[in-house]
Amino acid sequence: xxxxxxxxxxxxxxxxxxxxxxxxxxxxxxxxxxxxxxxxxxxxxxxxxxxxxxxxxxxxxxxxxxxxxxxxxxxxxxxxxxxxxxxxxxxxxxxxxxxxxxxxxxxxxxxxxxxxxxxxxxxxxxxxxxxxxxxxxxxxxxxxxxxxxxxxxxxxxxxxxxxxxxxxxxxxxxxxxxxxxxxxxxxxxxxxxxxxxxxxxxxxxxxxxxxxxxxxxxxxxxxxxxxxxxxxxxxxxxxxxxxxxxxxxxxxxxxxxxxxxxxxxxxxxxxxxxxxxxxxxxxxxxxxxxxxxxxxxxxxxxxxxxxxxxxxxxxxxxxxxxxxxxxxxxxxxxxxxxxxxxxxxxxxxxxxxxxxxxxxxxxxxxxxxxxx
Numbered sequence: 001x002x003x004x005x006x007x008x009x010x011x012x013x014x015x016x017x018x019x020x021x022x023x024x025x026x027x028x029x030x031x032x033x034x035x036x037x038x039x040x041x042x043x044x045x046x047x048x049x050x051x052x053x054x055x056x057x058x059x060x061x062x063x064x065x066x067x068x069x070x071x072x073x074x075x076x077x078x079x080x081x082x083x084x085x086x087x088x089x090x091x092x093x094x095x096x097x098x099x100x101x102x103x104x105x106x107x108x109x110x111x112x113x114x115x116x117x118x119x120x121x122x123x124x125x126x127x128x129x130x131x132x133x134x135x136x137x138x139x140x141x142x143x144x145x146x147x148x149x150x151x152x153x154x155x156x157x158x159x160x161x162x163x164x165x166x167x168x169x170x171x172x173x174x175x176x177x178x179x180x181x182x183x184x185x186x187x188x189x190x191x192x193x194x195x196x197x198x199x200x201x202x203x204x205x206x207x208x209x210x211x212x213x214x215x216x217x218x219x220x221x222x223x224x225x226x227x228x229x230x231x232x233x234x235x236x237x238x239x240x241x242x243x244x245x246x247x248x249x250x251x252x253x254x255x256x257x258x259x260x261x262x263x264x265x266x267x268x269x270x271x272x273x274x275x276x277x278x279x280x281x282x283x284x285x286x287x288x289x290x291x292x293x294x295x296x297x298x299x300x301x302x303x304x305x306x307x308x309x310x311x312x313x314x315x316x317x318x319x320x321x322x323x324x325x326x327x328x329x330x331x332x333x334x335x336x337x338x339x340x341x342x343x344x345x346x347x348x349x350x351x352x353x354x355x356x357x358x359x360x361x362x363x364x365x366x367x368x369x370x371x372x
Contacts, residue, residue, distance in 0.1 A: 002046070015033045018030040024048060040072050043113050044070050047114070051069065052080065055076070103123065106119055109129075131169065133166075135165045145157075148277055174273050190322055209282055217338065220345065253284075255280065257283060258291055294340050297343075337365050337366055
């Protein structure tokens with residue numbers, strides 16, 4: 001792997017590959033160095049995209065052009081605030097802005113290098129969530145939270161934001177969606193989600209939702225074929241089947257952009273909170289449908305492989321009920337198929353059997369015969 005060689009050239013350690021994600025003209029690869037003075041998570045960025053300021057090693061070609069940037073977490077050059085919100089000595093400043101004092105525990109819950117991070121701050125048993133984004137994006141993120149709340153969408157309240165790329169929101173209220181799904185019927189869960197989706201359509205914003213998964217057909221298919229090469233033929237067939245159905249039809253509406261059971265909290269049969277609305281804006285409602293069904297199906301597979309048969313059955317029922325209720329056009333089925341491929345790509349990093357089963361689900365959705 002070229003990124004591994006670049007890392008070794010920079011720090012004398014090759015590290016263990018963890019993940020890689022497309023970015024710009026290249027990608028950002030993550031490695032873990034287990035021991036020694038360089039222990040930690042390192043990132044090799046071959047995108048060639050500019051950064052506000054360098055925070056690590058820079059490798060250039062003979063003409064002086066940047067070939068790669070290499071940094072150690074949390075020194076992401078595109079997310080300069082990440083260092084602040086993971087540094088105990090600097091966290092008090094953020095907590096004070098929310099009216100709290102005392103010891104703070106910080107835990108990184110999600111991190112997409114170069115794009116965003118979510119850090120949970122815990123103080124006196126109370127959680128605050130810090131969204132770390134690129135400088136200049138925080139105001140827009142705070143604004144979509146406010147616009148959602150004004151329209152009745154139960155998004156978390158923003159208590160503080162800074163132009164440096166920090167948005168602080170309060171904790172969600174209610175029972176987490178995956179737990180609620182074990183306490184409510186599939187139809188009751190979908191009724192609650194439908195009400196939430198209707199609330200989103202009343203949000204006043206000109207913001208554009210996250211790009212549709214349908215815009216990256218080739219990347220998804222090629223990437224899964226590279227990690228499951230024995231199934232490349234099925235994936236080629238799948239690509240051909242999906243191409244005619246990826247063009248959006250109808251007017252745009254405000255959507256969540258990444259809607260799934262893990263994004264919602266419920267109380268008294270209704271959605272009481274919805275999180276991660278960073279992706280919200282004008283888009284195709286089919287994308288939210290596909291994200292929800294794809295996630296439920298992939299979660300069912302993960303539970304099945306882990307031996308949690310009851311949870312797997314509940315999630316399969318939720319996904320199948322949503323398919324029966326919501327999937328009325330080939331485009332929605334095509335987007336759901338792509339979401340399943342995306343989940344399979346991620347699963348392949350740690351559990352190839354789960355990846356195979358997710359691909360099986362994708363093939364079944366398109367009525368394509370499996371090879372195994």
